[in-house]
Amino acid sequence: MKRRSFFQILLGSSIASRFLPFSIVAAEPSVAQQGLSTPPPTGPFTLPPLPYASNALEPYIDAETMTLHHDKHHAAYVNNLNKAIAPYPDLQKKSLEELLGNLDAVPAEIRTTVRNNAGGHSNHSILWKTLSNPGRKPEGKLAKEIDNTFGSYEKWREEMTKCAMGIFGSGWAWFGRSKDGRLFIEPFPNQDSPLMTGRTPIYGIDVWEHAYYLKHQNRRADYVKSCVESVGSFS
Numbered sequence: 277m278k279r280r281s282f283f284q285i286l287l288g289s290s291i292a293s294r295f296l297p298f299s300i301v302a303a304e305p306s307v308a309q310q311g312l313s314t315p316p317p318t319g320p321f322t323l324p325p326l327p328y329a330s331n332a333l334e335p336y337i338d339a340e341t342m343t344l345h346h347d348k349h350h351a352a353y354v355n356n357l358n359k360a361i362a363p364y365p366d367l368q369k370k371s372l373e374e375l376l377g378n379l380d381a382v383p384a385e386i387r388t389t390v391r392n393n394a395g396g397h398s399n400h401s402i403l404w405k406t407l408s409n410p411g412r413k414p415e416g417k418l419a420k421e422i423d424n425t426f427g428s429y430e431k432w433r434e435e436m437t438k439c440a441m442g443i444f445g446s447g448w449a450w451f452g453r454s455k456d457g458r459l460f461i462e463p464f465p466n467q468d469s470p471l472m473t474g475r476t477p478i479y480g481i482d483v484w485e486h487a488y489y490l491k492h493q494n495r496r497a498d499y500v501k502s503c504v505e506s507v508g509s510f511s
């Protein structure tokens with residue numbers, strides 16, 4: 277082996293970090309070198325504040341998860357969306373519903389970014405508003421519609437649980453209303469939203485691991501049970 281190629285290999289290996297002086301080990305690019313130090317645009321979209329304290333959903337959803345989920349994950353969706361549409365004044369005037377409801381109108385080069393991040397912003401904005409401790413069972417007209425559509429609120433819970441547990445990887449179980457007025461429960465991958473098909477999201481269970489892994493680790497069923505039985509709150 278030529279000496280030069282040996283060093284190239286060594287510099288890329290974990291051996292290098294343990295046995296070579298720091299000064300000759302290839303360093304990770306700094307945040308500044310990656311261009312990440314530039315603050316993202318501050319609008320047009322903004323991170324809504326949590327409508328309660330980060331520990332308000334304890335013991336079902338822990339404060340650390342809530343803080344990271346809202347302050348880091350949701351904030352990243354907002355920042356990434358603002359950054360993507362910064363060169364497009366027309367897109368900056370649109371609402372989340374308008375962006376997601378007509379992704380074909382978004383330039384192809386940023387369409388996936390807008391889909392993921394506008395979806396993430398919309399989904400999480402709804403999520404915070406539909407959680408409380410204790411949870412609140414729907415009442416009135418919606419309660420009757422749930423009974424008529426799913427058989428009972430208990431059956432609705434079973435359907436939501438089944439939907440959330442059936443999602444492979446990251447995504448959401450959404451309960452919502454179709455354009456024709458009918459209620460639905462359906463899995464959505466990634467940060468896709470019912471808004472993408474002109475439907476109205478009412479209550480969603482976020483089954484991305486960032487939503488539960490700190491507390492529940494691989495026990496998604498425990499987390500979903502908490503969402504459905506203890507902190508889900510919509511009307």
Ligand SMILES: [Fe+2]
Pocket residue numbers: 345349400482484486487
């Ligand atoms: Fe999330």
